Amino acid sequence: AHFAHQGDKPLPGTAAVAMQMGSYLAKAVKAKLTSKAVSAFSYKDKGSMAVIGRNEAVADLNFMKMSGFPAWFIWIFVHIYFLIEFDNKLLVLLQWGWNYFTYQRGARLITGDDSIPALSEAVMNEIETELVTVADSKKEAIKA
Known part of the structure; x- marks a missing residue:
């Protein structure tokens, strides 16, 4: 979803933005329930981080x-810090520690067979013959 904000610039689709919006929403609902004025949402860019390898x-x-x-x-610390409840923080820390020291790679987004099987020469010749046959029949249909 696109949310234009502060000079009509879109906000990044990140957890940091969602956390700030969630906090704002909670305050806005509380203010509405107590008939207080609600200020406009203001995003504060706190920076960005990305893991690029081990x-x-x-x-x-x-x-x-x-x-x-x-x-x-620091990336690890920040991500564990913002988890809710101590048991979640401990569990993630233990899982990440185990994966780190055992060199387990864990889940990846790209799944399935890593290689694309090559077509045999016979299959390629069959495909080529079929394409030539279809092309010839199209030419005959155009002439008729």
Whole structure:
């Protein structure tokens, strides 16, 4: 979904935006229930982070840019910090720790067979023959 805001610029579709909007919505509902005025939503960019590999990340925290292991470690800390409830934080920390030390890769978005099987020469010849036959019949139909 596109939400134009602050100079008609779209907000990024990230968890940080959703968290700020959720917090704003809770305050807006509370204000409406108590008949108080509701201010407009204002997004505050706190920076961005991305993991790009094992022990590798990039971070732009607005006041500082970093990469490598320090950015990766901060990424882990930030993501665990914002989880709800201590048991969730502990569970994720243990799962990530286990995956890190055992070199398990975990779930990936791309699934299925990694390779595309090559077509045999016989199959390629059959396809070519079929295409030529169809093309010839189209030519005959046009002439008629």
